[in-house]
Amino acid sequence: MAAAAEEGEGVRLLGGRMSPFTMRARMALALRGVEYELVEEALHPRKSGRLLAANPAYGRIPVLLLPGGRAVCESAVIAQYVDDAWGGAGAGAAILPVDPYERAMHRFWTAYIDDKFWPALDAISLAPTPEARATATASTRAALKLLEEAFAARSNGGAFFSGGGGAASPGLLDVALGCFLPALWACESLNGLRLLDDDATPLLRAWSARLAATPAAMAVMPETEEVVAFTRFLQTKFGVAGSK
Numbered sequence: 315m316a317a318a319a320e321e322g323e324g325v326r327l328l329g330g331r332m333s334p335f336t337m338r339a340r341m342a343l344a345l346r347g348v349e350y351e352l353v354e355e356a357l358h359p360r361k362s363g364r365l366l367a368a369n370p371a372y373g374r375i376p377v378l379l380l381p382g383g384r385a386v387c388e389s390a391v392i393a394q395y396v397d398d399a400w401g402g403a404g405a406g407a408a409i410l411p412v413d414p415y416e417r418a419m420h421r422f423w424t425a426y427i428d429d430k431f432w433p434a435l436d437a438i439s440l441a442p443t444p445e446a447r448a449t450a451t452a453s454t455r456a457a458l459k460l461l462e463e464a465f466a467a468r469s470n471g472g473a474f475f476s477g478g479g480g481a482a483s484p485g486l487l488d489v490a491l492g493c494f495l496p497a498l499w500a501c502e503s504l505n506g507l508r509l510l511d512d513d514a515t516p517l518l519r520a521w522s523a524r525l526a527a528t529p530a531a532m533a534v535m536p537e538t539e540e541v542v543a544f545t546r547f548l549q550t551k552f553g554v555a556g557s558k
């Protein structure tokens with residue numbers, strides 16, 4: 315394991331096992347070989363004082379708590395912090411590419427995933443009407459199409475978005491999109507859809523299977539059935555009728 319960024323008590327991650335953003339942070343920690351404790355935060359019926367103190371800006375999980383009490387919030391920021399803080403001897407492969415343009419591309423597409431792809435995917439299962447569900451499905455497919463093109467451009471024929479001429483380790487963009495795979499598979503199952511398939515998104519479909527088979531993903535991705543049950547719970551909570 316890589317040495318912790320600071321001396322003292324261990325690294326902790328405030329998060330939730332079913333939270334995709336927590337999965338993103340956990341995959342980054344695993345890729346860098348960082349030892350940490352996952353502290354499960356119950357967001358309902360109210361958030362803990364610990365979470366609100368650690369993330370007063372958003373009050374959201376995940377939050378990385380460093381020895382000494384400092385906190386890093388926002389999953390993409392956490393992934394990049396982990397990359398910066400736990401490099402060096404004994405660390406796992408780098409999460410961001412070395413090339414400045416590729417680094418910029420990883421950050422750009424990570425923001426796109428959070429701003430466009432995830433809200434569209436999330437809206438499919440939580441849509442209040444069949445029309446809204448159809449609109450969200452079309453937006454999700456359009457986003458995946460762009461991400462398919464991004465994969466072709468960034469992977470350079472390699473196994474992951476991180477490309478690098480055959481580099482076999484996932485990077486920022488892999489964990490940024492990969493953390494939503496369990497939700498995507500659950501959405502497919504709940505709504506009788508294929509979102510990743512060999513016709514529209516052959517590269518992403520193959521990538522998704524490769525990423526899910528990595529130790530970093532296997533350690534944190536819940537079974538699809540668990541995510542289906544969690545989505546049904548959310549549908550009930552928000553008073554939304556499922557499509558099946």
Ligand SMILES: N[C@@H](CCC(=O)N[C@@H](CS)C(=O)NCC(=O)O)C(=O)O
Binds near residue numbers: 332376387390428
């Ligand atoms: N942009 C944030 C999103 C985090 C997020 O939405 N977390 C959810 C759980 S998956 C949460 O804390 N929800 C509670 C809330 O929004 O109040 C990140 O990347 O970390």
